[in-house]
Every structure is written in structure tokens, then in C-alpha cells.
Amino acid sequence: MPNPDLHGPGATPxxxxxxxxxxxQPWSILLTGLAIVAGSWLVLHLWWITTGVSLAIGAWWLLFLVLMPAAWRQEQDGGG
Incomplete structure (x- = not known):
């Protein structure tokens, strides 16, 4: 059976x-973050900058991989 059109009327993803x-997607967000942290270290070799970059990436992951999906799920369940 083909996948339903997610943008059609009444469709719920x-x-x-x-x-x-x-x-x-989660895999691309994770890979991009890891590449940025690794690139920071490989180019600069400064632990304090790489640590700051890692903290920023961690916050980005928290927002987009944890908080945003949880808020979407709560909204879909009828919570507010």
C-alpha cells in the first residue's frame, strides 16, 4: 500500500x-553537529573554542531533537 499524502486533507503524520x-532529519542534524565540532577542533586546535562550539551544538540538538518533537507531540495529542 503506498504512503498516504501527508499534505492531503485529513492526513495525520x-x-x-x-x-x-x-x-x-535527526540523522542530518546529528551529523552536521558532529562535523562542525570536529571541524572546529581540526582547524583551530583550541579546546576552549571547541568546547563553546560543542555547547552551542548541544543546545541546538536539545531544541530540535528533544524539545521541538515533544512540543509537536503534545500539540497533536490535544494538549496546549
Whole structure:
């Protein structure tokens, strides 16, 4: 059976990730973050900058991989 059209009337996606393009999926968010942290270290070799970059990436991951999906799920469940 083919996948239903997620944008059609009455269609409800199973998760927030069904609504996002390929470049905004959990795997791409994780890989991009890891590449940025690794690139920071490989280019600069300064632990204090890489630590700051890591904290910023961690906050980005928390927002987009934990808080945003939880808020979407709560909204879909009828919570407010």
C-alpha cells in the first residue's frame, strides 16, 4: 500500500519528522553537529573554542531533537 499524502486533507503524520525534508532529519542534524565540532577542533586546535562550539551544538540538538518533537507531540495529542 503506498504512503498516504501527508499534505492531503485529513492526513495525520506519525511524527514531526514525517513533515521535514531530508536535510532536517535527526540523522542530518546529528551529523552536521558532529562535523562542525570536529571541524572546529581540526582547524583551530583550541579546546576552549571547541568546547563553546560543542555547547552551542548541544543546545541546538536539545531544541530540535528533544524539545521541538515533544512540543509537536503534545500539540497533536490535544494538549496546549
Amino acid at each position: 506519525g511524527s514531526v519528522w514525517d513533515l521535514k525534508p531530508w536535510w532536517c
